[in-house]
Amino acid sequence: MSMTERTAHGASGAGLRKIVYYQEDVLSENGQSPVQSVRRATVAAVVSNPWAGTGPETDLSTAAEDLAPLLARVLTDRLLEGLGGAEQIEAFGKAAIVGTAGEIEHAGALIHTPFFGNLVREFLEGSSIICFADDRAEPGQPLVVPMWHKTHAATRSHYQTITTRVNDGPRADEIVVVVAASTGPRPHPRIGDRNTDPVVTSAILQGAPA
Amino acid sequence: MSARKIVTLVEEVLTEGGRPVEPAARVAVVAVVIANPWAGQGFVEDLDPGIDANASEVGALLAARVVEALGAPVEAFGKAAIVGLDGEIEHGSALIHTLKFGNHFRDAASATTLLPAVEKRGPAGVVFDIPLKHITDATIRSHHQSIEVRLADAPHAGEIVIALAAAAQGRPQQRLAPLSSEQ
Numbered sequence: 001m002s003m004t005e006r007t008a009h010g011a012s013g014a015g016l017r018k019i020v021y022y023q024e025d026v027l028s029e030n031g032q033s034p035v036q037s038v039r040r041a042t043v044a045a046v047v048s049n050p051w052a053g054t055g056p057e058t059d060l061s062t063a064a065e066d067l068a069p070l071l072a073r074v075l076t077d078r079l080l081e082g083l084g085g086a087e088q089i090e091a092f093g094k095a096a097i098v099g100t101a102g103e104i105e106h107a108g109a110l111i112h113t114p115f116f117g118n119l120v121r122e123f124l125e126g127s128s129i130i131c132f133a134d135d136r137a138e139p140g141q142p143l144v145v146p147m148w149h150k151t152h153a154a155t156r157s158h159y160q161t162i163t164t165r166v167n168d169g170p171r172a173d174e175i176v177v178v179v180a181a182s183t184g185p186r187p188h189p190r191i192g193d194r195n196t197d198p199v200v201t202s203a204i205l206q207g208a209p210a
Numbered sequence: 211m212s213a214r215k216i217v218t219l220v221e222e223v224l225t226e227g228g229r230p231v232e233p234a235a236r237v238a239v240v241a242v243v244i245a246n247p248w249a250g251q252g253f254v255e256d257l258d259p260g261i262d263a264n265a266s267e268v269g270a271l272l273a274a275r276v277v278e279a280l281g282a283p284v285e286a287f288g289k290a291a292i293v294g295l296d297g298e299i300e301h302g303s304a305l306i307h308t309l310k311f312g313n314h315f316r317d318a319a320s321a322t323t324l325l326p327a328v329e330k331r332g333p334a335g336v337v338f339d340i341p342l343k344h345i346t347d348a349t350i351r352s353h354h355q356s357i358e359v360r361l362a363d364a365p366h367a368g369e370i371v372i373a374l375a376a377a378a379q380g381r382p383q384q385r386l387a388p389l390s391s392e393q
Binding site: 016017018019020021022023024025026027028029082140142162163165167168 | 212213214215216217218219220221222223224225226234335337358360362
């Protein structure tokens with residue numbers, strides 16, 4: 001049994017119903033090959049919402065501390081397998097979609113604490129804050145997940161997004177938790193960087209038609 | 211074949227109906243987004259040259275990748291052609307309803323039956339379901355299943371999405387009587 005299978009087995013006891021891996025290899029963009037061959041992927045796990053039916057006064061920390069590290073492990077194992085290891089990964093992002101019976105706060109509880117974020121950062125060998133998207137939605141609703149550079153978040157060439165979707169999740173009492181990563185920049189990055197930008201202020205609008 | 215993007219989707223189901231599925235049920239899809247070979251040509255009567263130029267190459271690419279993505283012996287399979295809004299459904303059918311396309315997958319999976327298919331025209335982001343049946347006996351009821359697919363930005367109006375699906379097992383928690391047990 002592989003590490004992924006062992007961890008997933010343990011996580012199924014924690015309410016893990018399904019894992020969806022989605023990968024894109026872009027061969028051509030606007031008629032030309034990308035400057036760098038890039039593979040991008042998302043991994044989405046569908047879990048029972050441990051706080052379904054509880055009120056806004058409920059403390060979220062205990063269940064989050066139990067579940068989030070397992071999810072970080074399962075999701076990044078699958079991502080590393082698909083993208084060829086942490087050394088291949090240049091950009092990352094995360095997301096959560098809570099079902100309609102839950103609170104957005106429940107989604108945040110699973111991805112916005114060190115029990116998830118620090119582990120994802122460690123497993124993917126990054127140092128940046130991980131950018132994110134979250135939503136409350138019906139099953140099958142696509143979510144656009146932002147990614148940026150895993151060690152230099154301001155690197156503009158690596159600002160990119162990928163769309164994640166689980167056809168039958170999250171059910172009302174479930175949460176979909178997602179990690180996304182890319183092995184490189186956008187196909188044809190050419191919008192400069194912080195180091196090449198001129199100083200821009202509202203003065204450039206002087207004399208422009210209102 | 212002028213390909214823009216290759217998408218790989220793998221679903222693993224760990225519980226179904228509240229019960230564990232062991233081992234996890236695995237279904238894989240690989241889709242390639244290609245330029246419609248007949249785009250901008252008006253009504254083309256003879257599709258054979260376009261079929262000959264593309265179907266085998268697309269079939270070979272997808273068959274190898276979907277078998278690898280599944281990572282287990284293929285027990286059920288299916289195919290799809292989703293045509294962008296400027297094309298004919300006939301264009302998608304032309305590329306997948308030929309032995310030049312399907313035999314690559316049959317050979318790679320040691321399969322003998324026809325590949326069930328979906329053909330559809332739609333905008334980028336259209337959702338489609340690929341039907342799958344058993345690779346050697348299409349009457350094996352436990353393996354009748356489908357997988358839902360969506361590519362966020364394909365097919366464009368002048369493109370076609372061609373896909374293959376492979377399952378390592380039948381439905382999770384399948385428990386219908388076999389066809390042979392009915393009168």
